[in-house]
Amino acid sequence: MDLDLDGVQKVHAIAVPRVGGVGIAIAVAIALTVGSVLNPSAPQTQALLLLICSLPAFLSGLVEDLTKRVxxxxxxxxxxxxxxxxxxxxxxxxERVGLSYVDALLVYLPCSIFFTVLSVSGLVHAINIIDGMNGLASVVAILILSSIGIVAAQVGDHLVVNMAIVVIAAIAGFLTWNYPVSRIFLGDGGAYFIGFIVAELLVLLVARTGLARWNRIANLLLPSAQGTNLGRQIAGY
Structure with a gap:
């Protein structure tokens, strides 16, 4: 329960549960599992792997929601x-962002991995920082995922399209309980889960299709989206 009613980002007047992300994650997991059973294919397997990869971020956020001690x-x-x-x-x-002086470094695997990790973690926390008003983070995430899904459909990336649709559906279900009156909050776990999926779908779309223009836009925005917040996270406050 969120008992802090006086914080800067707090607009609620009563205590509200902060475990909405659990429902979203479970809904996505069920949809992907059923999909993999009905249609066992490489994209379905990769979607489940993406879900597994999200667990460290999601679980740390969930523990924080429950204990306030992370x-x-x-x-x-x-x-x-x-x-x-x-x-x-x-x-x-x-592996490339369309800028020669950056691409010259990204040809080295350690540099490209470092850049990717920094970018993804930045967007994860960017979604969390806007999770302060009813429906805000959810609607923003739906709009971003819709854009990603449209681009992925145009280039035939079924993994990204399917994943975007599943997550949008899960968020939409949560949104009915979060807007206009919040009966449940997304919480850090939910924000981290959504932020991670959004970030990874951007990276996968670029890595799998080689979209040069999308590459440049997405990967320049990823590390800059939450640069200031990363400093706060590293400092520990």
């Missing part, structure tokens, strides 16, 4: 671990 630094590290897992399990690595 430091920002620990949550930042777990989001980086999640991104690192995706790098190795899904080959979700940014």
């Amino acid at each position: 430091s920002p630094r620990v949550r930042l590290i777990t989001s980086m671990i999640a991104a690192l897992l995706a790098c190795f399990l899904l080959e979700a690595v940014v």
Whole structure:
């Protein structure tokens, strides 16, 4: 329960549960599991791997929601671990951004992995920081995922399309309980889960299709989206 009614980002007048992310994660897991049973294919397997990769970030946020005892630094590290897992399990690595002086560094695997991990963890926390008003983070995430899904459909990336649709549906179900009156909050766990999926779908879309223009836009926005917040996370406050 969120008992803090006086915080800067608090607009609720009564205590509200902060475990909405659990419902979203479970809904996505069920949909992907059923999909993999009905249609066992490489995209379905990769979608389940993406779900597994999200666990460090999601669980650290969920524990924080339940206990309020997980430091920002620990949550930042777990989001980086999640991104690192995706790098190795899904080959979700940014290898170029369309800028020659950056691409010259990204040809080296350690540099590209570092850039990817920093970018993904930045967007994970960017979604969390806007989770302060009823429906705000959810609607923003739906709009972003819709855009990603449309681009993925145009280039025939079924993994990204399917994942975007599933997550949008799960968020939409949660939104009915979060707007206009909040009966439940997304919580850090939910925000981290959604932020991670959004970030990884961007990276996968670029890595799998080689969209040069999308590559440049997405990967320049990822690390800058939450640069200031990353500093706060590292500092531990």
